[in-house]
Amino acid sequence: MGKTSSPEIKNVEYGLEKIFTEAKDFLPLLGTDYVEFYVGNAKQAAYYYQTAFGFQPLAYAGLETGMRDRTSYVVAQDKIKLVFTSALHSDSPIGEHAKKHGDGVKVIALWVDDARSAFEETTERGAIPYMEPTVEKDEYGGTVRSGIHTYGDTVHVFVERKNYNGPFLPGYKEWKPDYNPPPVGLKFIDHMVGNVQLGQMVVWAKWYEVVMGFANFLTFDDKQIHTKWSALMSKVMANNNGRIKFPINEPAQGKKKSQIEEYLDFYEGPGVQHIAVATDDIIKTVRALRARGVEFLSRPPQAYYDEIPQRLGAHKDSFKEDIQSLQELSILVDADEDGYLLQVFTKPQEDRPTLFFEIIQRMGAKGFGIGNFKALFESIEHEQELRGTLER
Ligand code: FE2
Numbered sequence: 001m002g003k004t005s006s007p008e009i010k011n012v013e014y015g016l017e018k019i020f021t022e023a024k025d026f027l028p029l030l031g032t033d034y035v036e037f038y039v040g041n042a043k044q045a046a047y048y049y050q051t052a053f054g055f056q057p058l059a060y061a062g063l064e065t066g067m068r069d070r071t072s073y074v075v076a077q078d079k080i081k082l083v084f085t086s087a088l089h090s091d092s093p094i095g096e097h098a099k100k101h102g103d104g105v106k107v108i109a110l111w112v113d114d115a116r117s118a119f120e121e122t123t124e125r126g127a128i129p130y131m132e133p134t135v136e137k138d139e140y141g142g143t144v145r146s147g148i149h150t151y152g153d154t155v156h157v158f159v160e161r162k163n164y165n166g167p168f169l170p171g172y173k174e175w176k177p178d179y180n181p182p183p184v185g186l187k188f189i190d191h192m193v194g195n196v197q198l199g200q201m202v203v204w205a206k207w208y209e210v211v212m213g214f215a216n217f218l219t220f221d222d223k224q225i226h227t228k229w230s231a232l233m234s235k236v237m238a239n240n241n242g243r244i245k246f247p248i249n250e251p252a253q254g255k256k257k258s259q260i261e262e263y264l265d266f267y268e269g270p271g272v273q274h275i276a277v278a279t280d281d282i283i284k285t286v287r288a289l290r291a292r293g294v295e296f297l298s299r300p301p302q303a304y305y306d307e308i309p310q311r312l313g314a315h316k317d318s319f320k321e322d323i324q325s326l327q328e329l330s331i332l333v334d335a336d337e338d339g340y341l342l343q344v345f346t347k348p349q350e351d352r353p354t355l356f357f358e359i360i361q362r363m364g365a366k367g368f369g370i371g372n373f374k375a376l377f378e379s380i381e382h383e384q385e386l387r388g389t390l391e392r
Pocket of ligand 1: 191193274276358368
């Protein structure tokens with residue numbers, strides 16, 4: 001996996017400036033392009049994300065657009081684009097993926113200026129090809145896409161769309177249903193987290209460094225991330241402009257089964273654990289999501305909210321939110337040297353306890369809420385207990 005001549009992974013001190021100088025620029029990434037889920041029923045999944053999360057209908061591909069093997073619905077909210085795809089026949093890699101993993105993320109697509117160069121640079125460094133550079137055209141122009149495999153059955157697709165002005169990609173037509181619930185204020189993808197098996201975190205962190213030119217932004221070990229029962233380790237990898245952040249988790253030794261092991265058991269391998277989406281007004285966004293039926297993890301105890309002023313430290317005076325509203329909505333607060341952040345986690349959004357969403361509002365803070373990990377993981381363990389998956 002990758003060439004062995006690359007430098008060893010270093011724990012870069014906290015600070016984006018260092019990331020910018022450490023990360024290589026052979027793979028300039030403009031941002032996340034889209035996230036594609038392989039699901040059992042794309043029509044109903046799209047309806048759920050419209051209804052519950054306020055995503056807006058954008059594009060459709062299926063039998064009516066000349067697609068013979070699949071149906072895809074594309075929904076969008078501000079800069080976030082989600083694609084839900086399901087198979088039309090039993091003999092299909094899409095169906096096989098859904099059978100093995102349940103509904104989950106297949107493609108993390110990255111927006112690039114040059115999809116051919118992205119493919120060459122990454123495969124030259126050891127990435128396994130998923131899609132050779134492919135030109136697709138329709139009346140709105142043309143795109144180039146290419147792709148590589150990452151952890152598990154997940155892939156990265158590089159999307160070059162500078163010569164395209166259609167609704168989504170060639171082959172898709174605009175989707176304009178009469179049903180349009182309003183958005184809830186979700187803006188962009190802040191980070192996407194992958195779960196890998198014990199011992200594989202360093203391997204995949206190194207893969208992102210060597211193959212994609214990412215740098216290690218933060219590392220959390222099991223001494224920092226643990227509860228009475230379980231532990232995990234995490235390395236946050238970031239690209240050189242900081243727009244793409246991929247934390248990689250692995251389980252650590254604990255008395256009971258960790259949430260990462262539970263995920264790996266039910267997803268039947270590594271995969272995307274959560275998608276963190278940013279909002280400018282978390283109280284408003286979470287109120288709307290709850291009203292539409294999105295379920296969140298249980299509220300931390302009173303003591304957690306009593307300790308918020310201490311947790312804020314130097315940022316106590318700039319803190320504007322009403323603690324009572326945060327408590328009512330189970331929103332968590334953490335601070336680092338640059339500011340504070342507000343975050344909350346949904347329950348898994350599928351029948352299997354696999355992928356969930358995080359809603360995050362950054363008020364200067366660049367971290368991931370380490371001060372909340374204990375409260376968060378205790379809430380998750382409570383859910384695991386209800387599912388009977390905390391015991392080994
Ligand atoms: Fe997160």
